[in-house]
Amino acid sequence: xxxxxxxxxxxxxxxxxxxxxxxxxxxxxxIARKVGxxxxxxxxxxETDAEHER
Amino acid sequence: xxxxxxxxxxxxxxxxxxxxxRAGLAILRKDLRAELRAREAVPxxxxxxxxxFVLFHFGLDRARLEGDVAAGVLWVTILLATVLAxxxxxxxxxxxxxxxxxxxxPIDRTAIVLAKAAALFVFLAALEVLAVPAFGLLLxxxxxxxxxxxxxxxxxxxxxxxxxxGALVGALAAETRARxxxxxxxxxxxxxxxxxxxxxxxxxxxxxxxGPAELGRWLGLMGLYxxxxxxxxxxxxxxLLED
Amino acid sequence: xxxxxxxxxxxxxxxxxALAFTMIFFWAPLDxxxxxxxxxxxxxxPMAIVALLGFLAAGVMAALHLRTRDRRxxxxxxxxxxxSIILAVGVLVTGSIWAKASWGHWWVWSEPVLVSFLIxxxxxxxxxxxxxxxxxxxxxxxxxxxxxxxxxxFTVLNFVAVRMADAYTHPRVFxxxxxxxxxxxxxxxxxxxxxxxxxxxxxxxxxxxxxxxSERLRRARRRRERDADRAELAGAGGERPRAGAHADxxxxxxxxxxxxx
Numbered sequence: 001x002x003x004x005x006x007x008x009x010x011x012x013x014x015x016x017x018x019x020x021x022x023x024x025x026x027x028x029x030x031i032a033r034k035v036g037x038x039x040x041x042x043x044x045x046x047e048t049d050a051e052h053e054r
Numbered sequence: 055x056x057x058x059x060x061x062x063x064x065x066x067x068x069x070x071x072x073x074x075x076r077a078g079l080a081i082l083r084k085d086l087r088a089e090l091r092a093r094e095a096v097p098x099x100x101x102x103x104x105x106x107f108v109l110f111h112f113g114l115d116r117a118r119l120e121g122d123v124a125a126g127v128l129w130v131t132i133l134l135a136t137v138l139a140x141x142x143x144x145x146x147x148x149x150x151x152x153x154x155x156x157x158x159x160p161i162d163r164t165a166i167v168l169a170k171a172a173a174l175f176v177f178l179a180a181l182e183v184l185a186v187p188a189f190g191l192l193l194x195x196x197x198x199x200x201x202x203x204x205x206x207x208x209x210x211x212x213x214x215x216x217x218x219x220g221a222l223v224g225a226l227a228a229e230t231r232a233r234x235x236x237x238x239x240x241x242x243x244x245x246x247x248x249x250x251x252x253x254x255x256x257x258x259x260x261x262x263x264x265g266p267a268e269l270g271r272w273l274g275l276m277g278l279y280x281x282x283x284x285x286x287x288x289x290x291x292x293x294l295l296e297d
Numbered sequence: 298x299x300x301x302x303x304x305x306x307x308x309x310x311x312x313x314x315a316l317a318f319t320m321i322f323f324w325a326p327l328d329x330x331x332x333x334x335x336x337x338x339x340x341x342x343p344m345a346i347v348a349l350l351g352f353l354a355a356g357v358m359a360a361l362h363l364r365t366r367d368r369r370x371x372x373x374x375x376x377x378x379x380x381s382i383i384l385a386v387g388v389l390v391t392g393s394i395w396a397k398a399s400w401g402h403w404w405v406w407s408e409p410v411l412v413s414f415l416i417x418x419x420x421x422x423x424x425x426x427x428x429x430x431x432x433x434x435x436x437x438x439x440x441x442x443x444x445x446x447x448x449x450x451f452t453v454l455n456f457v458a459v460r461m462a463d464a465y466t467h468p469r470v471f472x473x474x475x476x477x478x479x480x481x482x483x484x485x486x487x488x489x490x491x492x493x494x495x496x497x498x499x500x501x502x503x504x505x506x507x508x509x510x511s512e513r514l515r516r517a518r519r520r521r522e523r524d525a526d527r528a529e530l531a532g533a534g535g536e537r538p539r540a541g542a543h544a545d546x547x548x549x550x551x552x553x554x555x556x557x558x
Binding site for chain 3: 226275
């Protein structure tokens with residue numbers, strides 16, 4: 001198995017690490033969206049609470 | 055607790071213990087009798103297998119198969135045919151309400167899973183009695199009779215594993231809405247180890263030169279597989295049946 | 298509860314990952330055979346190991362769920378499966394890239410780890426469809442747990458089987474230099490593995506935190522709706538003669554009534 005020259009090899013290695021990074025970031029983005037929804041629902045709840053107290 | 059309470063519960067306990075084996079046999083007999091009368095699962099599987107052989111003939115564009123290709127076609131066909139039986143395993147109980155009756159009866163739930171697995175084993179054995187000769191007739195280039203003893207042993211052990219996994223998957227898929235789709239999707243990856251072991255072990259049996267058969271390691275793998283899944287099915291079945 | 302663990306975890310993950318990156322690209326020696334391509338090994342193999350451990354851990358947590366009936370174990374198991382599936386995809390993609398760079402093919406059947414992961418992935422891909430095709434939440438959790446346990450047992454058996462299948466047909470393609478890895482490579486590998494495990498732990502804690510918070514929110518909301526209902530009924534049907542009907546609206550009854558809705 002002859003070693004690939006650095007330029008071509010570098011692209012493959014970079015691609016692999018980018019894939020990993022992309023997976024992690026996509027995952028974090030999905031969680032972030034869920035947390036955003038949570039915050040929205042919480043603020044709704046707080047509003048209805050405030051209304052009831054009035 | 056009355057004075058007669060203790061001997062009563064002891065007797066009931068003893069009765070319950072005997073009941074487990076008897077209940078299991080009863081369920082097994084019911085399933086077998088239902089199959090004999092309705093003749094749905096085994097004929098369907100046999101028909102499927104022969105049709106698959108025809109498809110393989112045209113797909114591979116070969117008149118006779120040998121060695122690894124022959125082994126592969128036979129094992130893959132049997133595994134795919136198992137899907138047909140597994141899908142139907144609990145359908146009868148759900149549709150006709152037999153499930154409630156079984157659950158209400160004071161029997162050990164282990165009996166149910168063992169009975170279902172035993173029924174599946176019998177169906178698979180029946181299928182193989184039909185499909186293997188058909189394979190020998192239609193596709194196999196080599197000598198089937200010579201390979202028969204080893205092949206029978208391989209199929210028997212594989213069927214144990216298939217029966218255990220099939221019972222588990224049948225119960226899992228029974229409650230889902232997309233039963234016919236989810237069942238095969240779960241079952242087929244699960245049986246890959248059996249495909250590996252079966253095909254690899256059978257390859258020298260179907261080889262033209264009749265190479266040495268190294269059954270030991272493959273039988274060991276299949277035996278391990280069967281033991282693991284039998285233990286697993288018995289351990290978790292309670293959780294699948296409860297309501 | 299989860300948020301508190303999250304900060305130290307995230308910091309540790311960042312630190313160890315940074316260390317791993319530095320070691321991989323600036324400290325570990327270049328592989329004699331494969332050259333720079335071998336650097337993928339520090340990503341691909343830790344991902345594989347952590348994914349496998351993830352599936353096994355999910356099986357254990359599922360068993361705990363069945364034993365203790367505590368739904369929290371089911372959620373932990375679910376998240377572990379979820380994350381391990383994502384890692385499995387990563388294993389397949391990075392393995393494919395490695396195969397292409399090493400052999401010129403985007404897929405090779407002669408690499409047992411890659412093949413095993415394909416099969417395992419195909420199995421676990423059915424986990425979520427199975428869950429969402431069962432409506433009753435208790436049953437859904439139980440069935441998913443059974444699946445996770447069977448999957449864990451299967452993953453081990455599958456690896457053994459695929460390894461056996463490959464044993465004498467093909468030599469190992471990715472010479473992982475496992476037996477005689479130069480010490481620097483080995484240390485780098487261990488650090489990379491630690492980094493991957495920390496990434497898994499952090500993301501797991503993150504998702505669990507989000508799930509548990511949304512569960513608590515749902516419960517709080519339901520409690521408020523129940524209180525609001527009770528207040529309405531008390532206000533509207535204030536006449537005593539209806540006491541018989543109202544007597545049923547004890548917290549327990551109301552709780553079960555709204556829970557079954």
